[in-house]
Amino acid sequence: MTNQPISGNDLARFSGPQTFMRLPEAQDPAGLDAALIGVPMDIGTSWRSGTRFGPKQIREQSAMIRPYNVQTGAAPFDGLNLADLGDVAINTFSLSETIRIVENSYDRILRHPLIPLTLGGDHTLTLPVLRAVAKVHGPVALVHVDAHADINDEMFGMRECHGTVFRRAREEGLVDPRKTWQIGLRGTGYSADDFREAAGWGFHIRQAQQLWHQSLKPLAAEIREQIGDAPVYISFDIDSLDPAFAPGTGTPEIAGLTTPQAMELIRGLHGLTIVGCDLVEVSPPYDMAGTTALTAANLMFEMLSILPGVPFR
Amino acid sequence: MTNQPISGNDLARFSGPQTFMRLPEAQDPAGLDAALIGVPMDIGTSWRSGTRFGPKQIREQSAMIRPYNVQTGAAPFDGLNLADLGDVAINTFSLSETIRIVENSYDRILRHPLIPLTLGGDHTLTLPVLRAVAKVHGPVALVHVDAHADINDEMFGMRECHGTVFRRAREEGLVDPRKTWQIGLRGTGYSADDFREAAGWGFHIRQAQQLWHQSLKPLAAEIREQIGDAPVYISFDIDSLDPAFAPGTGTPEIAGLTTPQAMELIRGLHGLTIVGCDLVEVSPPYDMAGTTALTAANLMFEMLSILPGVPFR
Amino acid sequence: MTNQPISGNDLARFSGPQTFMRLPEAQDPAGLDAALIGVPMDIGTSWRSGTRFGPKQIREQSAMIRPYNVQTGAAPFDGLNLADLGDVAINTFSLSETIRIVENSYDRILRHPLIPLTLGGDHTLTLPVLRAVAKVHGPVALVHVDAHADINDEMFGMRECHGTVFRRAREEGLVDPRKTWQIGLRGTGYSADDFREAAGWGFHIRQAQQLWHQSLKPLAAEIREQIGDAPVYISFDIDSLDPAFAPGTGTPEIAGLTTPQAMELIRGLHGLTIVGCDLVEVSPPYDMAGTTALTAANLMFEMLSILPGVPFR
Amino acid sequence: MTNQPISGNDLARFSGPQTFMRLPEAQDPAGLDAALIGVPMDIGTSWRSGTRFGPKQIREQSAMIRPYNVQTGAAPFDGLNLADLGDVAINTFSLSETIRIVENSYDRILRHPLIPLTLGGDHTLTLPVLRAVAKVHGPVALVHVDAHADINDEMFGMRECHGTVFRRAREEGLVDPRKTWQIGLRGTGYSADDFREAAGWGFHIRQAQQLWHQSLKPLAAEIREQIGDAPVYISFDIDSLDPAFAPGTGTPEIAGLTTPQAMELIRGLHGLTIVGCDLVEVSPPYDMAGTTALTAANLMFEMLSILPGVPFR
Amino acid sequence: MTNQPISGNDLARFSGPQTFMRLPEAQDPAGLDAALIGVPMDIGTSWRSGTRFGPKQIREQSAMIRPYNVQTGAAPFDGLNLADLGDVAINTFSLSETIRIVENSYDRILRHPLIPLTLGGDHTLTLPVLRAVAKVHGPVALVHVDAHADINDEMFGMRECHGTVFRRAREEGLVDPRKTWQIGLRGTGYSADDFREAAGWGFHIRQAQQLWHQSLKPLAAEIREQIGDAPVYISFDIDSLDPAFAPGTGTPEIAGLTTPQAMELIRGLHGLTIVGCDLVEVSPPYDMAGTTALTAANLMFEMLSILPGVPFR
Amino acid sequence: MTNQPISGNDLARFSGPQTFMRLPEAQDPAGLDAALIGVPMDIGTSWRSGTRFGPKQIREQSAMIRPYNVQTGAAPFDGLNLADLGDVAINTFSLSETIRIVENSYDRILRHPLIPLTLGGDHTLTLPVLRAVAKVHGPVALVHVDAHADINDEMFGMRECHGTVFRRAREEGLVDPRKTWQIGLRGTGYSADDFREAAGWGFHIRQAQQLWHQSLKPLAAEIREQIGDAPVYISFDIDSLDPAFAPGTGTPEIAGLTTPQAMELIRGLHGLTIVGCDLVEVSPPYDMAGTTALTAANLMFEMLSILPGVPFR
Ligand SMILES: [Mn+2]
Ligand SMILES: [Mn+2]
Numbered sequence A, B, C, D, E, F: 001m002t003n004q005p006i007s008g009n010d011l012a013r014f015s016g017p018q019t020f021m022r023l024p025e026a027q028d029p030a031g032l033d034a035a036l037i038g039v040p041m042d043i044g045t046s047w048r049s050g051t052r053f054g055p056k057q058i059r060e061q062s063a064m065i066r067p068y069n070v071q072t073g074a075a076p077f078d079g080l081n082l083a084d085l086g087d088v089a090i091n092t093f094s095l096s097e098t099i100r101i102v103e104n105s106y107d108r109i110l111r112h113p114l115i116p117l118t119l120g121g122d123h124t125l126t127l128p129v130l131r132a133v134a135k136v137h138g139p140v141a142l143v144h145v146d147a148h149a150d151i152n153d154e155m156f157g158m159r160e161c162h163g164t165v166f167r168r169a170r171e172e173g174l175v176d177p178r179k180t181w182q183i184g185l186r187g188t189g190y191s192a193d194d195f196r197e198a199a200g201w202g203f204h205i206r207q208a209q210q211l212w213h214q215s216l217k218p219l220a221a222e223i224r225e226q227i228g229d230a231p232v233y234i235s236f237d238i239d240s241l242d243p244a245f246a247p248g249t250g251t252p253e254i255a256g257l258t259t260p261q262a263m264e265l266i267r268g269l270h271g272l273t274i275v276g277c278d279l280v281e282v283s284p285p286y287d288m289a290g291t292t293a294l295t296a297a298n299l300m301f302e303m304l305s306i307l308p309g310v311p312f313r
């Protein structure tokens, strides 16, 4: 019998451990099929901080989620053994040191054949996670949902922060650029190259404005077909969503995706060989009613619902 | 001449009595065609509390509403005599006692041939209200708009709380299951039976995901046709709306209905023999800018605008 | 070389002057093609106040905006010389005196051939601005985006406040009624004449409910064609947006426009001879996470991006 | 039997009418010994607005207050007949018009021999109230508790706003300057005359810094003795309190009075011939947890507890 | 070696398990000298709810506390073995059932000779805890710090809720009335008997007004002397503090204790034979900046610092 | 004539530039006697972030301050020429780089004989500022007001962050330990050495608990006498104040100083040869009503009021 979340019928939702969905906490990754990991950092952010409290808040809101995905039929806890591995012991005063620690931590975790599900934390964390993932799987296909391309060459002279992740990932061969999608991009920029350059690398860019007023099922189908059976990493920046749906983030951009679109997109990726997922940039000080963290928790549950090996009933 | 709301041109909106739309308060239901009634309770809630302040906050925000429904032409106060009957004197320490008090109060009120318009309060209140309504009208058709089906058999051993209302209502013959619609359902659950069982009773289930990206006018037309001239009760749980539109509620679920959809649905029910309406689950402590209560007040006005006897001009 | 915003790569976004997009502040309008001007007032509001802090908050949030409009290709600072002229020194105790001061200030500014871009402040300000604009350009075409028609004859006996602006503007010949659009109207009213009368003057009314679930590109195209090369003023009341997108305003109305719609509308007006724009009714005390001000800042940037003379690349 | 507040044991505190302490609302002042009156205005404020919602919020928080003053033994409702007369129908667009309306309203009310207890609203309201009071009682002794002296000659050319009240009151002979106390003054100013001039008129100035770390019982005793049996008006600006105790106000000044000091002061004035009281400058948008309004409600109850005719038991 | 909190130098404070002070969580009380226990309930509250989230929020804020009490020299973790036992599985829909569950849970826990340190939750919980404690220790001396006496006979017909605890405790012989102190009482009431009756039972009443402007060291010394070596229970209602220090509570009363007074009181009780402590009535939805929960966490740490067996260095 | 703040009588307080007290902004320090400088950083914080917005928010709230210190008679702008030099262009991704930039910036500024008045930003900034100051003045006397000693040797292996400042300052000979006061210390720690070690260096420690319930005038007099005419730096961490007065900070500790105490302390230092001041650790996301920033602005004005050369009238 696999680990199970505590049911809201057994223990009131405002009680119990503050793990993701009130799953058991584990120290040891052995025997797990997938695991939640928090990376509570915000020193890689450029506008509003606060994402250091993201993992805490997402876990708190996740107490609302029940174990069965009624809408899709997925029953992740029937087939997979999951646990919450707690937080990486980042160094809150040093971005470079934190990046190193995250990579090392994931190297250790990925000695076990599990799928890491990361709760951020600012988007910088995706770089060391991808480094660890690529050591295991080679260059991965990437579904990157974000308001921003995060492909700056540097910011304030730093080559590794939340705005440079995917340029680095490509340079280092962590991702397969021809199997990389960037979805939800918008906001303002500095030049027409902002998106063109990545397109030149092979990245598939889907700006938010191309997606307004429509279902994302067709896009998901297209991605699924083109990625085939390559190993895939999903990096979900909560600011891909419109601030109406996700106000609690550090660099919000208006006119973004809706939560129905986000769910269609994730659900439509079912069948892919997912090897890792993250949900980043939730900033609780700007999330007055907790809805951003609630949204993040649910989207993580949706990603969890499409992992390889999840049964449907 | 019927009771009229105080006009914003006669008295500044931030002034005056805190009744719904600043209508006269009445102690005696005699002579009224419909009446607003508050049921300020939250001890039937399972996650975040606070709905005990719902009626107060909805009334405060209702001061913004003007008496004529420009968008539909409805002029409810031209044809109906309305008043605000204030709050039911619930027992804040006992859920079962409160359920009993609400039923008794509505029994007394419904000795008069008026349409009760209830401001909640948590969804538990709908059960005793339906009991009183069914004594007058027999089993009613039901339009239940909600993120949740509220058909648990029990929660923590309790058979009457905000999550069991509609199973009880069916068991007790308060509603006609073949004329019952549940609209906006979503979120997570425990098994595939969560929705299937109610479908087996005859309930018409419309999950939120079936309604994304589309107008609800066709659905409203379908309901109107199938219900015909049966007496109808509308129970509107504000959490049917997406948290972007209604963050101030106790058990929010992402990817819900939009306010345009809610208005299309309600307006499309015009012509039905409505015998009661409620608007529940507004939780002011989580409604920082007051928009959830404002939304609730407006949706109640929309329901009021389709009552039998309302003239259009 | 024209004035440039401070780049987020040169100075962290939470630093520097609190001008719009951290543009240089100017005392003297000479040499400017367009200019930001704050009118920090709220004594013309009828429900919740607080718009007096609107200009401050919009400027603060505008620090997030980068100079190039990636989505449309507009590069406003390549072609136009802009500055922030600071705030009009309004009289916070007297509405009539403030109206006089605003008109005088704009008269002085418009001795120079620049396009005024006004940050409000309550909607009353548009009346004196239009008076100054009409002295220069004659009656202008008007694109008025708002939840409200703002065509009352008086409120509490006052003929000039935020609810009477466009009746006055028409009476005084400041706008060409046959080239006037009112977009996003909704909410409740007092009689069927609320919208009919203005239609009789020639105003083109597009209620919000006519626009739900659809792109506004066709509407923008229609407006652009019918206005032709007449001088145009755009008055954008942030409450035209749904409160999900813009909670921080004084008289919110549910079921409004979305931000994608707002952007489609503004972008679709490119090519018109715009002679002035305003963005009004942002009320920071009700804008907990700053998203309303962020939205306002971005919409002003979108209006700035379609000004005559802006190059695209 | 006099009017009684609704008991929290009869009706849950979050229920019932939103009158002060849930007293009966009255239209007619006849037969009342004292009455609550709201003056919901904020257009006389110079920094943050929002006091227009003060009366509403104070009334909401007053639901917590029980009828007997355990700490002093006062039982106001045993001896006095009180009611809530609702709000004055101010003109929210015109300060001068509002001042005129308030004076007229109080003239009408004071045809009856009652003590007006005013809930503000900004401090401007005290001027027209004092005009009406002085018509009945002649120049009154004044206990003015405030962070500010409010004795400017004008602000932005206006001679009547929240910063000029007590200069006007003295000029017009509404108060007896030798029996006028200003308590709690602090903050910054423009010249040494800020306080000296009023001292020259006879005003007794007690700056906050003279009162730090000490009981106000001696001060109250001194005032009581010097005023003797002259008619007295108490004007209590909530910003006299330190922002730790009363953050929800428009022009907060640090290092102010504490609530124990406020209670000692008011209680120590028992025995004076009080002819009117007000509690002003509560601004709900800045009162996140409601404690400022709660404090205001309690201080009004304390003033009510020392009115002539209140029995002690 | 006893259990130790995780140090902020080993793991960033915003990381790690959400136990009190990040102590180990335990299922089994065996071997513990004292234990933290959460009782997350709010259905016993009469005004604002929300205390169901109290244990969660106190634990979150407790991450700031370091293990050594620098101000007193206490080193609790040097001498005592502590753990966090998590939350009691209350029934959120039934107050009477919850009271029964809490008593049973504490009966089970107190089979082990440990000191229970309870995190509330509303004050109702103290009744079943005292029942369990008295079974072990007989009638205990009581230090009850609160704005309210909580000695009603019933509320809404209920004999067991947050306002009746200490009348029940005395009736049932759970406390020794001659060794019972009630400290910080204030607010308003219904009759002079409110405090007199309990004084007649032998309770020592110290109203807040008797304590304003002074150190509580003398009071603590008096209590310590009179209690001698009797077993003592400390029940600390956070609303004993002034709302300036503790806004996040359900029934705040102005003019209360300060945090220095609270610390002097608790520290002054060192040497007593403490057999249990609770900290109740923290309501997070009204605790915007988290300072109430932070205060609660620190006061619990102060109580923990005076437990029998704690070494000082 | 020196630079003057814009008067609230000339321009409404919610208008105008967002400089400190709406002073002129300057690029060039030449000719200034003292200058405001912002250091908007938060990456040196260990618990809650957000101080990067401190300078912005302090400046916004400073608009309330008038130029004359009525309570002390100080008229700083009569005698000194001040300006706001804006923000240091810190590197938000690198703490060590930011420390370097701040030192270099202050080196440049201090080529001019002015007194730097720094608005933080987290406390880390004081280290590079002291380095620059000591190059000009040699080891300075220090008045350090804080809840924390900030004398850790390292945190997470970092020797320079907000918790190590004053150990480094002493090691580097930036301060004269025998003329160093640490005032307001409290909170919890790791060992008895936490305060003892610094006492051994000669630091004068005044814990908060030694200062409860009393005036700080005697302490200020003692400091003034012992420092004599040595150059003095004042470093004021806003968390020295009790969270009731200053909730908006990153590492709040309960039972701290009051604002009257803070003002007595600063005013009592008049006459010292002050060579620099800072006000740090204001975190706006946790400062809901703006009172922390208001307090910070006023305390900076008090420090400004005691600078050498300020005339009194
Ligand atoms: Mn990103
Ligand atoms: Mn992003």
Ligand SMILES: [Mn+2]
Pocket: B123, B146, B148, B150, B162, B237
């Ligand atoms: Mn429901």
Ligand SMILES: [Mn+2]
Pocket: B146, B147, B148, B237, B239, B240, B251, B281
């Ligand atoms: Mn629901």
Ligand SMILES: [Mn+2]
Pocket: C123, C146, C148, C150, C162, C237
């Ligand atoms: Mn408008």
Ligand SMILES: [Mn+2]
Pocket: C146, C147, C148, C237, C239, C240, C251, C281
């Ligand atoms: Mn509008």
Ligand SMILES: [Mn+2]
Pocket: D123, D146, D148, D150, D162, D237, D281
């Ligand atoms: Mn005043």
Ligand SMILES: [Mn+2]
Pocket: D146, D147, D148, D237, D239, D240, D251, D281
């Ligand atoms: Mn004042």
Ligand SMILES: [Mn+2]
Pocket: E123, E146, E148, E150, E162, E237
């Ligand atoms: Mn209690």
Ligand SMILES: [Mn+2]
Pocket: E146, E147, E148, E237, E239, E240, E251, E281
């Ligand atoms: Mn209490």
Ligand SMILES: [Mn+2]
Pocket: F123, F146, F148, F150, F162, F237
């Ligand atoms: Mn510090």
Ligand SMILES: [Mn+2]
Pocket: F146, F147, F148, F237, F239, F240, F251, F281
């Ligand atoms: Mn500190």
